[in-house]
Amino acid sequence: EVQLVESGGDLVQPGGSLRLSCAASGFSSNSFWMSWIRQAPGKGLEWVAHINEPGNDKYYVDSVKGRFTISRDNAKNSLSLRMDSLRAEDTALYYCAAWSGVYNYWGQGALVTVSS
Amino acid sequence: DIVLTQSPLSLPVTLGQPASISCKSSQSLVSSDGNTPLNWLQQRPGQSPRRLIYGVSVRASGVPDRFIGSGSGTDFTLEISRVEAEDAGVYYCLQSTQWPHTFGQGTKLEIK
Numbered sequence: 001e002v003q004l005v006e007s008g009g010d011l012v013q014p015g016g017s018l019r020l021s022c023a024a025s026g027f028s029s030n031s032f033w034m035s036w037i038r039q040a041p042g043k044g045l046e047w048v049a050h051i052n053e054p055g056n057d058k059y060y061v062d063s064v065k066g067r068f069t070i071s072r073d074n075a076k077n078s079l080s081l082r083m084d085s086l087r088a089e090d091t092a093l094y095y096c097a098a099w100s101g102v103y104n105y106w107g108q109g110a111l112v113t114v115s116s
Numbered sequence: 117d118i119v120l121t122q123s124p125l126s127l128p129v130t131l132g133q134p135a136s137i138s139c140k141s142s143q144s145l146v147s148s149d150g151n152t153p154l155n156w157l158q159q160r161p162g163q164s165p166r167r168l169i170y171g172v173s174v175r176a177s178g179v180p181d182r183f184i185g186s187g188s189g190t191d192f193t194l195e196i197s198r199v200e201a202e203d204a205g206v207y208y209c210l211q212s213t214q215w216p217h218t219f220g221q222g223t224k225l226e227i228k
């Protein structure tokens with residue numbers, strides 16, 4: 001069974017840091033580009049970051065550039081998102097998703113709440 | 117960034133009736149290789165999104181044939197030929213022609 005399982009979501013103060021992880025199983029995630037996509041409470045979807053199969057090509061939405069870092073460990077079939085200088089507007093459910101021209105697989109999401 | 121504008125944002129539909137959602141792009145979605153990477157996703161209440169359609173009109177594996185994608189250039193449509201109860205949820209278009217990938221605002225389909 002294909003699974004993507006996110007972890008690491010938490011309540012954090014503005015300016016704080018957090019690291020999200022995504023564990024893939026049931027498929028070879030190193031054959032896919034991988035993405036982080038977020039959804040603020042009651043809102044739509046926003047693509048956040050994307051990394052290619054070997055991990056040497058990365059893209060970010062402008063609002064997180066310089067603050068978020070996407071990375072992957074193909075040996076462990078895992079994806080990470082390091083989030084620094086967090087802001088209230090980063091509050092969202094963060095999904096990891098596997099891409100091959102379409103977002104084939106999605107996790108259940110990790111909730112990040114930025115609040116004092 | 118490419119802006120995708122969906123309409124309507126709310127769509128009440130009677131069971132068994134057709135439904136149609138429009139997605140208009142701020143610029144052509146034809147990529148340099150001649151393809152048009154316009155996707156549709158469905159998000160049922162309380163669930164993660166799932167793929168429905170990619171490349172404008174190709175149904176993903178397991179998607180019923182009542183879901184039909186069409187369009188070209190900047191104008192795209194998702195049609196459901198006969199709405200069933202399990203179709204309730206929010207539908208998003210997504211473009212991957214250009215970075216950043218962008219989504220439409222979402223259209224909430226509710227069963228009357």
